[in-house]
Amino acid sequence: MRFDYHTQYREGFALWRSPFDRNLYALLLLGLCALPWFITPFMLGEMAYVFILCVASLGLMSLTGLTGQVSLGHAAFIAIGAYGHAWFLSKGVPLPLSMVLAALLSASAGLLVGIPAIRVSGLYLAMVTMAFAIIVEQIIGHWSSVTGGFTGLAVNEPVFLGLSLGGSKAFYYLCLAILVLVLLALLNILRSGMGRALIGVRESEAASYALGIPVERMKAGAFALSAGITGLAGSMLAHHLKYLTPDGFTLLLSLELVLMVVIGGLGSLRGAVLGAILISSLPTAISRIKPFLPDSVAKQFGLETFIFGLVLALFVLFEPMGLNGRWLKIRSLLESFPIYRKDTFKRNKRYMKSERYR
Numbered sequence: 001m002r003f004d005y006h007t008q009y010r011e012g013f014a015l016w017r018s019p020f021d022r023n024l025y026a027l028l029l030l031g032l033c034a035l036p037w038f039i040t041p042f043m044l045g046e047m048a049y050v051f052i053l054c055v056a057s058l059g060l061m062s063l064t065g066l067t068g069q070v071s072l073g074h075a076a077f078i079a080i081g082a083y084g085h086a087w088f089l090s091k092g093v094p095l096p097l098s099m100v101l102a103a104l105l106s107a108s109a110g111l112l113v114g115i116p117a118i119r120v121s122g123l124y125l126a127m128v129t130m131a132f133a134i135i136v137e138q139i140i141g142h143w144s145s146v147t148g149g150f151t152g153l154a155v156n157e158p159v160f161l162g163l164s165l166g167g168s169k170a171f172y173y174l175c176l177a178i179l180v181l182v183l184l185a186l187l188n189i190l191r192s193g194m195g196r197a198l199i200g201v202r203e204s205e206a207a208s209y210a211l212g213i214p215v216e217r218m219k220a221g222a223f224a225l226s227a228g229i230t231g232l233a234g235s236m237l238a239h240h241l242k243y244l245t246p247d248g249f250t251l252l253l254s255l256e257l258v259l260m261v262v263i264g265g266l267g268s269l270r271g272a273v274l275g276a277i278l279i280s281s282l283p284t285a286i287s288r289i290k291p292f293l294p295d296s297v298a299k300q301f302g303l304e305t306f307i308f309g310l311v312l313a314l315f316v317l318f319e320p321m322g323l324n325g326r327w328l329k330i331r332s333l334l335e336s337f338p339i340y341r342k343d344t345f346k347r348n349k350r351y352m353k354s355e356r357y358r
Contacts, residue, residue: 015187032176036173041169044168047172048175048236049240050277050280050281051172051175052240053279054273054277055178055230056233056234056237056257056276057257057260057275058183058273059074059077059226059229059230059232060230061261061267061268061271062225063222063225064258065266065271066190066199067198067202067222069117069219070126070258071126072126072254072258073113073130073132073136073254074133074253075250076109076129076133076135076137076254077226077230077231078230078233078249079136080102080105080109080136080234081102081103081106081232081235081237082102082238082244083238084106085098085099085101085155085234086153086238086244087146088101090156094160098235099232099235099236103235104231106230106231107224107225109231110223110224110227110228111220111223113227114219114222114223116128117129118219118223130251133251133254136249137246137250140249141246147244150245153243153245154242154243155241158171158239165239166239178232183269183273197213197218198218199267201215201218202267259311260276260278262312262322263312263322264276264323265323265325268322268324271322271325274322274324275323278323282304283304286304
């Protein structure tokens with residue numbers, strides 16, 4: 001049986017809880033690397049899309065989950081990354097450099113939004129980011145000389161060192177490698193002083209000010225970091241779509257990202273990945289069960305939107321900690337078995353944090 005307390009100071013900074021966890025994640029990575037040899041090219045494309053959404057969800061989690069800042073405009077950063085990457089490729093920029101430049105371009109846009117946006121919070125911040133997403137969508141639609149406007153923009157095939165990465169297997173491994181790198185980078189940021197400062201800002205701005213943490217700088221930096229990661233996901237999404245139009249980066253995409261973060265569990269990188277897997281698999285699951293539903297239900301307009309809302313409502317009511325919270329309970333139950341007490345997993349009352357400081 002394992003207990004959740006540390007006996008050494010360095011255990012609080014450890015990347016893995018135990019060697020068992022490290023070996024388990026290593027086996028998971030090996031399984032994902034071997035998966036392309038056992039599934040169809042269509043499923044490989046779907047898995048690559050799931051990895052892309054995982055990266056985008058991690059980008060939003062680094063803002064909403066770590067610093068508590070709500071954003072409804074992250075589809076704009078995905079669009080900036082996708083169009084920027086496509087434009088850089090068309091000018092002959094190598095693939096790795098183009099992806100880095102696209103991420104930096106999105107990070108710069110995030111910084112420009114974050115600097116004035118840190119003056120507001122909550123619903124007002126969500127409105128600011130949503131307005132930014134609408135503005136970016138209109139700019140993409142009317143800047144025909146760069147983005148192709150509403151006609152669209154073709155994306156060049158990804159080529160690295162003379163090798164094409166446009167095939168299903170090669171692109172799958174590319175998306176998997178970027179997801180692993182982003183996860184490792186964020187894990188190390190959380191273990192650093194910057195990550196602890198971001199979490200401190202989320203918990204209490206007043207206490208962060210008292211401890212000497214530059215709150216405004218942390219918030220603006222979180223916006224830039226989040227936008228950069230999301231823009232990197234946009235550069236991968238450009239190759240997945242192969243043809244970019246403004247219709248692919250609407251407010252609905254931003255809402256899906258928010259659903260991934262909330263359903264996965266706020267403040268958890270594991271939750272961001274689990275939420276992205278669930279939300280990305282829902283449309284496929286709905287299409288699979290539609291033939292078994294009555295025609296009066298299956299042909300209803302907005303069935304997917306209804307199911308998305310139902311899933312969110314169920315999680316908010318019965319599992320506020322999201323998929324990650326449920327995973328932690330199951331893991332704790334298995335670790336404490338057979339010494340099990342029902343009260344151990346009873347949800348306690350939640351109280352509002354003090355918001356006296358503004």
